[in-house]
Amino acid sequence: MDYDHSFFSEKSIRVEPPSISWLMRLALDRPELISLAAGFTDNATLPLDSVKEIADRILSDPKRGQAALQYGTTLGSAELRRATADRLHRLDKDQAVSSNPDPSKTAHTHALNPDQILITQGSQQALYLTLEAITDPGDIMLVEDPTYFVFLGLLQGFGIQTHGIATDTSGIQPWKLEEKLLALEKSGELKRLKALYLVSYAQNPSGRSTTYERKKEALEILKRFESSAGHPIALIEDAAYRELEFDQEQSAPSLLTEPNDRERVFYLGTYTKPFATGMRVGFGHFPALVLDKIFNLKGLNDFGAAKFTQSIVSEAIASGIYDTHTQLLRQRYFEKASAMDEAMKEHAPENLSWEFPSGGLYIWAKLGGGATTGPESELFKRCLEEGILYIPGVYAYCSDLDRTKPDVEMRLSYGAADIPVLQSGIKRLCEAISGLESRSEH
Ligand SMILES: Cc1ncc(COP(=O)(O)O)c(C=O)c1O
CATH class of the missing domain: 3.90.1150.10 (Aspartate Aminotransferase, domain 1)
Structure with missing residues (x-):
């Protein structure tokens, strides 16, 4: 048999x-x-030499070394979550200032709460857990045309129906998004729509970045259809290539910039591409209630990302090695x-x-x-x-x-x-x- x-x-x-x-x-x-x-x-x-130096530094101190080689927590290292919240806040603030010279427009950039951040095994795991937390077979997801093909495989595996939204040099076309939402509303399918997925920085595959205005407009359009859907419609902002944008001064702020938007945005980032892919350290910033669900699923899955690589990334950030390397x-x-x-x-x-x-x-x-x-x-x-x-x-x-x-x-x-x-x-x-x-x- x-x-x-x-x-x-x-x-x-x-x-x-x-x-x-x-x-x-x-x-x-x-x-x-x-x-x-x-x-x-x-x-x-x-970064061979840097990682060797950092690992030496951690392992030569018994207390730090033992902590790095011990189980961690499901949410991930508190130090790395704090560093991630600070980094994102700083990026959003700097990028809001450089893309919008009016300082009053950036005053609302409030600090991020590390407790809404979960460290994952690469941002790929954050994508997986997100789908596990919010979808059932037959649900619908909107993606860009074109999009990250590995994510399409994930959607197929979860049995999710997909619709592609046209893009141009500024990113997703909001009027096409609206058209699609109206069509789903008319056909009675809106209730099955869970999220829009955007790879918003130096997109894989197109190499284009979405402007802040386009992202924001897309988010506002999604919000308008929520009551008809009967539940929130999330915007998944996959920022895997954010720190690999060539001109960081021209980079757009993320959708975490405005505190109100943080209730609808799932922001996924990574330390793999901008530092060392083999570290497999990524993260997600989620609305609190969503994070609870993802936390439970992650607990079942691995009760926390690898502690040792998290410690290396934390130290790389704290020492400035990370910034120099990116x-x-x-x-x-x-x-x-x-x-x-x-x-x-x-x-x-x-x-x-x-x-x-x-x-x-x-x-x-x-x-x-x-x-x-x-x-x-x-x-x-x-x-x-x-x-x-x-x-x-x-x-x-x-x-x-x-x-x-x-x-x-x-x-x-x-x-x-x-x-x-x-x-x-x-x-x-x-x-x-x-x-x-x-x-x-x-
Ligand atoms: C758009 C996008 N998102 C997420 C990932 C996952 O990367 P990682 O798991 O290394 O963070 C990739 C990897 O190629 C990607 O291209």
Whole structure:
């Protein structure tokens, strides 16, 4: 007798292998491939010496060392939650000042309460626990078109229906959000709508950041539909790439800026991308009643994130090492983004368009002229022959019966590969695209 459907949970049967697992396998099987697909950070930038120094410092003091190697609390280290609340408050204050020179407009930036912050195993766990706390199969979630494809896998696994809301260079289009909410109200489905998910800084995959005005407008629109939904509609602000925006002075404040909004905003952040991905330390700031539920679920799951890595991140923040490192990373990724952009300017055929990203790890490129980029496309196959891997854009669009998924984009990562490799990868990618054109001319 074998394990079959009668044995497994409905959820485990519903969950499909990640959409790009075959791509990752391909990259492992063929190490000669140039991967513009991986979402990995740059190995050369990982803070080896700093982490060694910090770990030494912690472990040489028996009291601190023992505390770091002991179980922690479910909520996470009090020191790290306080540091996180202070950091977020400072970022919001600074960014409110720089994006709005009128000081009276920023007076309302009140401190954040560390008790509303839960430390998680990367922000990915915060996303998972959020869905576990607020959704049941058949519920509805709104996401950006395009969005973080791993989150789409999570939604699929939870059995959640999705609708994509159009975006432009300023982020989500609020009038499209309103249109969708009106349609859901009319069809009687609004009661099943739980949240809108926005990746608001240097978005994965588009590299665009959402302006404060757009986020705020989206939030106000959601609030207007609450009474019709019969419950709050949350706005999940995923700020995973906030500290990797290249120009921090131009960065928008988060939706935690106004205390009243904190009752509807689930803000998720991370210390992985801006410091060391392997630390797996992330966090969420939740409305108090939501935090209670997530806290209970986290208790069942692991009764607290790893204490040792939390201690390292706390010390990195307290000592200033963290700030120095994020500055270095921003500079490094800016150089890499610029190198990729330059290579694209040099080699790209006319039908390839893209924008310089506001930060993060990706350039999002669009192919014009009718050719597609999906895993079955001529281009994807040619790229494989040429030894190039990219993430087909189609994976970043949710299943939405109201539209077909666009299949003309590519996510090109400059995160992991070195600059000469990126340059060679882009040259070959562009040649593959030009090859398509000349083939279709014949
Ligand atoms: C948009 C977005 N959110 C969240 C995550 C999760 O990151 P982590 O769990 O390392 O914090 C990622 C990782 O790639 C991401 O791209």
